[in-house]
Amino acid sequence: MTGMRVLIAAALIALAGPVLAVQPDEMLADPALEARARELSKELRCLVCRNESIDESNADLARDLRILVRERLLAGDGDAEVIAFVTDRYGEYVLLRPQKTGVNLILWGAGPVLLILGAGIGLAHQRRNRLSRETPPEELSTAEAARLRAILQDRDP
Structure with missing residues (x-):
């Protein structure tokens, strides 16, 4: 019986997946833009939580960054332009995967x-x-x- 409980617990943990912090009021009406925003949010580090993306973090700064990403997308910026904008503003540390250039x-x-x-x-x-x-x-x-x-x-x- 104990083995069955362990299997059930393991299955529930595997199916749970990451809990995302994106609030309904942040989401864009256009599904394609929202999908791009989610992908970009997974590439940006929460500066409060350190090793969480802004997509996963509940910190206020992460929320602000998620909104900023969506605003830039609505303004017509491409993915690279959004990343460059956020990087220029917050430094390269905001990237979860640093660029393979320079230092x-x-x-x-x-x-x-x-x-x-x-x-x-x-x-x-x-x-x-x-x-x-x-x-x-x-x-x-x-x-x-x-x-x-x-x-x-x-x-x-």
């Missing part, structure tokens, strides 16, 4: 570069380990062997 190239490239660097270091370490196991250890000289015997005899009770 951002460092951020986009850092992950793969560090992954390759880590893999190279790991392979070099494994190779060094394997080589050290393959080479036989040097034998003790006569003086070293005598010293070792003396140390071991001193330890015996």
